[in-house]
Amino acid sequence: MTHIKLIATDVDGTFLNSQRHYNQPRFHEQLDRLHAAGIHFVIASGNSLGHLHDVFAPTPAIKTFVAENGGLITSGDKTLFEDAIPTPVVHEIVRTILADDTLRPQVLRLSGAHGTYINRADQTNDPASQAYFFNNIVLVDDLTQVDDTFYKVNGEWPNESIQALAAKINERFPTEIHATASGFGSIDIIPPHMNKAIGLHQLADSWGIKPAEIAAFGDNxxxxxxxxxxxxxxxxxxGTDTVKQVADLITKTDNDHDGVLDVIDAILADEL
Incomplete structure (x- = not known):
């Protein structure tokens, strides 16, 4: 029998295909088998909780979400863990980024407990994607006047420059935040001590599951x-070369060909 007790997966570029769908019949059959084997299944994403609920509405059996890169963890209707960036730090980040033409993004967003805040003057290059990823948009005149619980700051830049820009933002704020490329020309700015590993560890520890008993999937x-x-x-x-370098295994098939589901089958068959 497999030693894996928890499976966690990223969403975009990993579990979802390029059309933002997943193989529901195959996955639902796998999910029944995972539950029968006592293996937890968890979504671990940089996206907001509301967006994740929308994406996985066809699979209500998924109950646990590590959202906001670990900043918000829920199971059912219960919040298990929550971590936020202090509001003064968020406002300072906004002022610094917007004042520097080498850092200023096409769109800057604040992901809060009560909405995703965007300056009404900002114009995204991809309105359809913005509407898909951010279903709770609140337009404001000044981001530095917004008061909420902030899980992350998110910006939209040219895709080919995001890793260098993330490094530059980290140099500006070496102790206050951590900036990381999250794909699709996007950078997530999160608390310095927070990432998906920290969030997943908190969750697994509360369930008595050791890191060695976890399988996780990602692409960025x-x-x-x-x-x-x-x-x-x-x-x-x-996935990116940087994520492949830290992996134990690289899927044989990509996200458009059920790469995650193929590995889940191997886990259930105790082949890994």
């Missing part, structure tokens, strides 16, 4: 810590 820079932390870190074949 904000998955690196999680894949390095667990017993079986699985990078997608379509």
């Amino acid at each position: 820079d904000n998955d690196q810590e999680m894949l390095a932390h667990v017993g079986l870190g699985v990078a997608m074949s379509n």
Whole structure:
């Protein structure tokens, strides 16, 4: 019998295909088998909780979410863990980024408990994607006047520059935050001590599950810590080189060809 007791997966570029769908019949059959084997299944994403609930509405059996890169963890209707960036730090980040033409993004967003805040003057290059990822948008005149519980600051830049820009933001704020590329020309700015690995560890520890008993899937820079932390870190074949470098396994098939589900079958068959 497999030693894996918990499976966690990133969403975009990993569990979802390029059309933002997943193979529901196959996965639902797997989920029944995972439950029968006593294996927890968890979504671990940089996205907001509301968006994740929308994406996985066809699978109500998924109850546990590590959202906001570990900053918000829920199971059912209960909040298990929550971590936020202090509001003064968020406002200082906004002022610094917007004042520097080398850092200023196309769109800057604040992900809060009560909404995703965007300056009404900002215009995204991809309105359809913004509407998909951020379903609780609140337009404001000044981001530095917003008061909420903030899980992250998110910006939209040209995709080819995000890793260098993330490094530059980290140099500006070496102790206050951690900036990480999250894919699709996006950078997530989160608490310095927070990432998916920390969030997943808190959750697993509360269930009495050791890191060696966890399998995790990811495709991008904000998955690196999680894949390095667990017993079986699985990078997608379509993932970045940086995430592949820390993985124990790279999927044979990509996110458009059920790469995650193939590995889950191998786990259930005790082949890994």
